[in-house]
Amino acid sequence: MSLQIKFWGVRGSLPSAPPPIDWTYHIEGVLRNFFSSGYRDPSQISKYIQGIEVPLLGGYGAATTCVEINSPKSQLIVDGGSGIRNLSERIMTGTTGRAKGPFHIFMTHFHWDHVIGLPFFTPHFIPGCEVHYYAVQPELESLIRGIFKQPYFPVPFEALKAKIVFHVLEPRKPYKIDDLTITPYKLDHPDPCWGLKVESGGKAYAHCVDTEGTRVTREELGEDLPLYQDIDLMYFDAQYTLPELAEKANWGHSAAQVGLDIAIREGIKKVIFAHHDPGARIEQVLELKRQTREYYESRSRAHKNDILWDFAHEGLEITI
Ligand SMILES: [Zn+2]
Numbered sequence: 001m002s003l004q005i006k007f008w009g010v011r012g013s014l015p016s017a018p019p020p021i022d023w024t025y026h027i028e029g030v031l032r033n034f035f036s037s038g039y040r041d042p043s044q045i046s047k048y049i050q051g052i053e054v055p056l057l058g059g060y061g062a063a064t065t066c067v068e069i070n071s072p073k074s075q076l077i078v079d080g081g082s083g084i085r086n087l088s089e090r091i092m093t094g095t096t097g098r099a100k101g102p103f104h105i106f107m108t109h110f111h112w113d114h115v116i117g118l119p120f121f122t123p124h125f126i127p128g129c130e131v132h133y134y135a136v137q138p139e140l141e142s143l144i145r146g147i148f149k150q151p152y153f154p155v156p157f158e159a160l161k162a163k164i165v166f167h168v169l170e171p172r173k174p175y176k177i178d179d180l181t182i183t184p185y186k187l188d189h190p191d192p193c194w195g196l197k198v199e200s201g202g203k204a205y206a207h208c209v210d211t212e213g214t215r216v217t218r219e220e221l222g223e224d225l226p227l228y229q230d231i232d233l234m235y236f237d238a239q240y241t242l243p244e245l246a247e248k249a250n251w252g253h254s255a256a257q258v259g260l261d262i263a264i265r266e267g268i269k270k271v272i273f274a275h276h277d278p279g280a281r282i283e284q285v286l287e288l289k290r291q292t293r294e295y296y297e298s299r300s301r302a303h304k305n306d307i308l309w310d311f312a313h314e315g316l317e318i319t320i
């Protein structure tokens with residue numbers, strides 16, 4: 001039994017990619033590196049590319065938050081950022097055997113970057129499809145209806161062909177979707193935002209985006225502490241460097257070091273950092289990664305748990 005997790009959108013705040021001129025310089029660097037690595041022949045290009053990590057060539061991606069979690073029997077989607085469009089395209093190819101759903105979408109909160117892709121989730125428009133929405137926010141139904149509304153979107157909610165069902169969840173109470181158990185816990189974010197613990201077959205995933213991580217100690221986390229306990233994979237907000245985090249207090253986003261502190265204390269096995277700043281280029285995320293490595297190594301003398309961690313790129317897939 002395992003959980004398969006795919007990150008369809010890892011950018012924060014606004015879908016954004018480097019402008020074409022930046023890509024031009026980036027490609028120049030890649031080509032220079034090809035030759036300086038000793039390669040000369042076009043037949044060696046594939047070997048060269050396969051030896052490089054995806055984000056070093058292709059970047060971290062433009063799409064905003066959307067995560068797909070698959071268990072042997074079920075599928076859960078967390079948030080409808082612009083990343084949900086590519087997920088929708090894959091569903092519509094029919095290769096998943098789930099073209100009619102039911103689809104289950106948990107909404108952490110309703111900031112633009114988490115809802116902007118929802119009108120492009122094609123199952124909404126297909127007769128016979130079922131789309132179930134889940135959130136802690138009691139206004140769930142009116143908020144989703146408000147997205148499918150003229151003049152923001154040409155197709156009104158009433159014209160959607162799928163059956164849409166709304167489920168308002170109680171905070172910190174487990175809820176079953178087939179073989180998945182989902183439990184919402186509060187994150188540190190304006191408006192508020194609810195993280196999610198997803199459990200199945202003895203594996204657990206913690207979704208902690210968007211959060212500022214202002215509560216770190218067990219006492220501060222209080223009734224939300226279980227979100228960080230017995231976790232195989234945690235997805236954590238790391239939009240900022242530590243100095244930026246101090247400058248941008250109350251903006252609702254965190255730094256990788258904050259997530260690592262929690263992960264080290266709670267024995268979390270793997271951490272993936274995301275919600276990359278809309279202005280962050282490849283080099284800036286790599287710099288965050290360098291600072292995180294430095295911090296992790298400085299802390300590793302004081303702790304025994306080895307943690308696997310990395311920064312997410314669009315399309316990353318992890319099985320736990
Ligand atoms: Zn966000």
Ligand SMILES: [Zn+2]
Pocket residue numbers: 109111189193210252
């Ligand atoms: Zn937000």
